[in-house]
Amino acid sequence: MHYSKEEKAMWLEDWERSGKSAWSYAKENGLNPQTFTKWTKAETEAKPYLIEVPAPVIRQTLLMPEILIEKGDMKIHIPLEPVLNEIHGVIAKLGHAL
Numbered sequence: 374m375h376y377s378k379e380e381k382a383m384w385l386e387d388w389e390r391s392g393k394s395a396w397s398y399a400k401e402n403g404l405n406p407q408t409f410t411k412w413t414k415a416e417t418e419a420k421p422y423l424i425e426v427p428a429p430v431i432r433q434t435l436l437m438p439e440i441l442i443e444k445g446d447m448k449i450h451i452p453l454e455p456v457l458n459e460i461h462g463v464i465a466k467l468g469h470a471l
Contacts, residue, residue: 374405381412388413442467 376384388398388409399409440451451463 384409385412 384402384404388395391398393401395410395413396406398404399406439453442449442451449463449466452459
């Protein structure tokens with residue numbers, strides 16, 4: 374059977390959320406385990422391991438150090454020297470995000 378890029382992406386996203394091995398996931402979902410394992414390897418190889426950070430971004434980060442938490446499209450910036458009100462706001466955002 375031939376799957377579109379969108380279908381492959383859907384299967385891969387669901388598999389990543391499942392926490393199962395590629396082989397087990399494929400068998401449980403009626404997919405060819407060998408083919409699905411190849412998809413997962415292609416997906417892994419396509420992801421970059423290093424990301425270049427432009428110098429202006431590094432300079433800005435040094436001036437205002439922070440912790441960045443990313444989950445999907447959401448980003449939470451936590452300044453390293455926040456005031457008490459900011460800490461409460463961050464905790465509230467984290468509670469809603471989880």
